[in-house]
Amino acid sequence: MREALADFRERQRQAADGAGWTALPFFRDGAAERVCDAIDARLAAGAALVPPPQDVFAALTLTPLARVRVVVLGQDPYPSPGDAHGLAFSYVGGRRLPPSLKTILAECAADGASVAPGRGDLSGWARRGVLLLNTALTAEAGKAGAHLRLGWAQLADDAVAAVSAQRPRVAFLLWGDKARARAALVDRDKHLVLETGHPSPLNRRRDFPGCGHFARANAWLAAHGDEGVDWSVPGSA
Numbered sequence: 001m002r003e004a005l006a007d008f009r010e011r012q013r014q015a016a017d018g019a020g021w022t023a024l025p026f027f028r029d030g031a032a033e034r035v036c037d038a039i040d041a042r043l044a045a046g047a048a049l050v051p052p053p054q055d056v057f058a059a060l061t062l063t064p065l066a067r068v069r070v071v072v073l074g075q076d077p078y079p080s081p082g083d084a085h086g087l088a089f090s091y092v093g094g095r096r097l098p099p100s101l102k103t104i105l106a107e108c109a110a111d112g113a114s115v116a117p118g119r120g121d122l123s124g125w126a127r128r129g130v131l132l133l134n135t136a137l138t139a140e141a142g143k144a145g146a147h148l149r150l151g152w153a154q155l156a157d158d159a160v161a162a163v164s165a166q167r168p169r170v171a172f173l174l175w176g177d178k179a180r181a182r183a184a185l186v187d188r189d190k191h192l193v194l195e196t197g198h199p200s201p202l203n204r205r206r207d208f209p210g211c212g213h214f215a216r217a218n219a220w221l222a223a224h225g226d227e228g229v230d231w232s233v234p235g236s237a
Contacts, residue, residue, distance in 0.1 A: 001036035001043070001138075004053035011061060020065030020166075024158040035151045039138060048141035050077050051084040058086025059133045060159075062126035068163050069129035070217055070229055071172045073156065073179040076136040079144040087132040091120030103199040103208060105233060111215035113231035121233070128229050133159055135178060160185045167191075169224045171217035175199055175208060192220045 012022045026032055043049060051058070074088025083093035089101050097105070097120045109115045126132050136152040139145065163170055164186045172191060174180045176198030183193050194216060197207040218228030 001039040001049075001053055001056070002033070004056055005032055005036050007054075008057040008061065015064060020162075021060045021159070024155070024162055026155040026158045031151055031154050038150045039147070042140065042146075047143075047146075048081065050079060050081055050139050050141055051086050055084070055086035056137050059088065059126065059131060059137075062087070062123065063129060063131045065162060065166065067129045068131045068167050068170055069221065069226060071131045071133070071160065071163055071170060073160075073174060073182065074132065074134040075176075075178060076134050076139045076145060076148060079139050079142055079146075081141050084139075085121075085123075086137070087122055087126055088134045090122035090126075090132060093120075099201045100199045103201070107199070107209060107211065108214050108231050108233070110210075111212060111231070113214065113233070115233045116235035119233050119235055124233065125229070125231065130229060131159070131163070157182065157185060164191060169221070169226065171220055173213050173217060176203070192217065 009022055009027070012020075021027070039049065072088055077084035077086075078091065078093070078098060080093060083091055085092050089104060091098055091101050097118065101120050105115045105120070122130075122132055133156060135156040136148045136150065137155070138147045138150075138152070140147070160172075160182050168190065170191045172183070172186050172193045174183055174193065174195045180195045183195060186193050194211070194213045196211040196213065197203045197205045199208040214231050221228045
């Protein structure tokens with residue numbers, strides 16, 4: 001993971017948008033190195049990392065700080081190898097869509113977006129300014145939540161705070177209690193905060209379906225001079 005971190009730093013240094021993310025405290029106070037060292041220790045012990053190291057920082061790579069228009073927070077990567085690729089909720093596996101993602105895309109389609117059946121790769125959203133950030137960027141094969149306490153949470157906090165402070169207008173879509181806990185980091189005088197329960201079928205309140213977050217975010221962005229996000233998910237990446 002140290003090599004993946006160094007590569008991410010170098011790509012950020014060379015990026016046209018500047019090293020916005022690597023200016024976060026997480027990357028400046030040694031926290032990133034401590035997390036990577038903990039992961040490397042797990043790898044040395046025989047653990048299998050998901051996603052692969054080259055995809056761990058994909059959310060920050062595909063959505064530079066200077067281009068963030070919408071923030072969606074997830075928890076941690078899908079634990080089956082080949083399913084996750086560094087973007088919250090996004091799925092590139094070959095089986096049925098994960099239930100939470102299926103619910104998200106159904107809501108997206110209900111808000112008028114074109115969503116190809118069975119497709120779960122949300123890279124297009126990320127490239128259009130939707131920060132799809134997990135609160136833990138890694139997990140272990142077959143062990144969901146294995147890295148939730150390694151220190152990744154600081155990165156999620158720093159990223160949300162930086163977007164709130166540095167971007168002029170952003171829609172924060174906070175789904176579930178863990179995401180909603182970060183609402184306090186957002187300046188509501190500048191930004192839109194939409195909250196609801198998690199899209200998981202385990203959410204007994206079932207308050208995600210019908211929330212209209214995709215349409216509401218676009219309406220708010222349009223009202224503030226932004227054309228809104230194209231939420232379509234095409235049949236090929």
